[in-house]
Amino acid sequence: MKLTKNQWIVFGVICFIGIFANLDKSMIGFTADKLISTYGFTKTQMGNLSSVFYVSFILVTIPGGWLVDRFGYKQFVVISLALLTVFSFLFGSVTGLGAIVLLRFMVGFGQAGYTNGAPKIISEHYQSDQCAKVQSFVVATAGIGGILASTVGESMINSNWHYAYYFLSAGYLVALLAVIFLMKDNFKDKGAGNAVVKAPQQKAGFFDAWKNKNTLLLALAVLFSNLVGVAMLFWLPNVLRINFNVENQGTLSKIMVAFYIIMTIAMASSGSIITKFFKGKELKFIFVSSILTAVCLVVFITAPIYMLAIGALYVSVFTMMLAFSALLSVPYQLVPKQIIGAAFAVLNIGAFVGGIISPQLVSLFAQPTSYLYSFICLSVCMIISGACALFVKKPVEIVGGTENE
Known part of the structure; x- marks a missing residue:
């Protein structure tokens, strides 16, 4: 940058x-x-x-x-x-x-x-x-x-x-x-090519963000995406024990550390990947990443070979974090700046609602000897998340007296 x-x-x-x-x-x-x-x-x-x-x-x-x-x-x-x-x-x-x-x-x-x-x-x-x-x-x-x-x-x-x-x-x-x-609140930077000047803005109303359809759709997408992410973090050690007989604590720790490392790489690289290869196509990128995640979750829980399951697990966390990071970056392009803080508040509420219901949802479908149905449910949640992103509409711009999206 x-x-x-x-x-x-x-x-x-x-x-x-x-x-x-x-x-x-x-x-x-x-x-x-x-x-x-x-x-x-x-x-x-x-x-x-x-x-x-x-x-x-x-x-x-x-x-x-x-x-x-x-x-x-x-x-x-x-x-x-x-x-x-x-x-x-x-x-x-x-x-x-x-x-x-x-x-x-x-x-x-x-x-x-x-x-x-x-x-x-x-x-x-x-x-x-x-x-x-x-x-x-x-x-x-x-x-x-x-x-x-x-x-x-x-x-x-x-x-x-x-x-x-x-x-x-x-x-x-x-x-x-x-x-x-x-850090200064009213920030102006005169660096070449990076000037950021605050224009006078209309004061935001308390419910403006809640009335914005894009914000609500993105919040719903974040809810289902974070539901899956929290479920993975909360239940993964037990899933590895129950479905794959991984009992060694050292092995479990290594898998979890690698899980976090891949998650970090995905989130840190998502901005560059999106702006370089998918600029203007962010919503489709979220949908495709969500579908790939859903497929990998099913492969992980049904794989007959342990190494295939672990590979699918790591691919799923990578694509899931790409989609999640993209969901948190698109509001800067799609939501009016004067309500950006309130819009992210709505997204955060969606994320935490997903986090709250996630453990209960997984346990509801879990069986004593398998998490198969739980992960099928999580896959469906990822598909719903990606579908919500597709319904988000880009703001209409007025160019030369005509409307362009």
């Missing part, structure tokens, strides 16, 4: 925040296991850590996108990082169940602030043709966070789980200072 110095600084800051935010989200599973073994908490009690996080995330997201559009991202992101710094530190300092659950609820508020602020940061600092590439790298921090959580994070938690959250708090503090001192 050809970016100016200021744009590279912004890029570095939002990626740094993304890595720590996703490290936080990925570490909580390891933390829950440690709390169960250390303090005797039940799995049901630790399941509340996930539930309260999603509840607080959605509570902030509903008005969050609109607030970012109306008042700017900087105040919103600064407050969210301050909350994450304080409550992550406190989370690592307590041992009581009530305090642990309450503080995880508060961490959800902070996480939602960054998630809702990031799209606005990108749209403010980069041209439309740069947004897809930047967005793909920001989304790829989910994979980096997962890799770090599966290696460094797990090691720190097993050694002393309190220190793991002190480390997170320190990272959030560094990010907070970077946003305060390095």
Whole structure:
């Protein structure tokens, strides 16, 4: 990417925040296991850590996108990082169940602030043709966070789980200072070929994004796509045990780390792939990638040969992440800029609704000795996701007195 110095600084800051935010989200599973073994908490009690996080995330997201559009991202992101710094530190300092659950609820508020602020940061600092590439790298921090959580994070938690959250708090503090001192809200960059000038914009209404058909269709596509992604991450170790008799913990860890690495590569490269080879055909690209994912999921769960199954698994995660990243990049071209924050809030709600219902959907179709029907269901969800993208309409442009799409 050809970016100016200021744009590279912004890029570095939002990626740094993304890595720590996703490290936080990925570490909580390891933390829950440690709390169960250390303090005797039940799995049901630790399941509340996930539930309260999603509840607080959605509570902030509903008005969050609109607030970012109306008042700017900087105040919103600064407050969210301050909350994450304080409550992550406190989370690592307590041992009581009530305090642990309450503080995880508060961490959800902070996480939602960054998630809702990031799209606005990108749209403010980069041209439309740069947004897809930047967005793909920001989304790829989910994979980096997962890799770090599966290696460094797990090691720190097993050694002393309190220190793991002190480390997170320190990272959030560094990010907070970077946003305060390095990022400007009303940004103008005079670098050659990269000028980004804010034009006067009409104030966005609270429900404008919810009235936008493209936003709703993309949110529905994200819901079904993220449903499949969360299901894969949540159930994959058990699927490998039940369907493929993989019992060795070392083998399972290697498969999961490779899964995260491929996921990261797919997300990081998606922006370049789309802008270079599929510019103007993003929606068809999403559909084709979704269909390929659906096919590979069926091959994975039905393959008679173990290596064929693992190959299909890795191809499916690659194409799934390409489709998901593309879904998160097309709003910059299809949704009016004045509601971009609120539009991503709608997409985030769709993603988290998919994440919430995903484990229950898989368990509904799972059998004691096979996840065959569950993965067929996931394949259907990917097809629905791709089909939703096909119904999205590109904005009509007025050129020379005539309408062009």
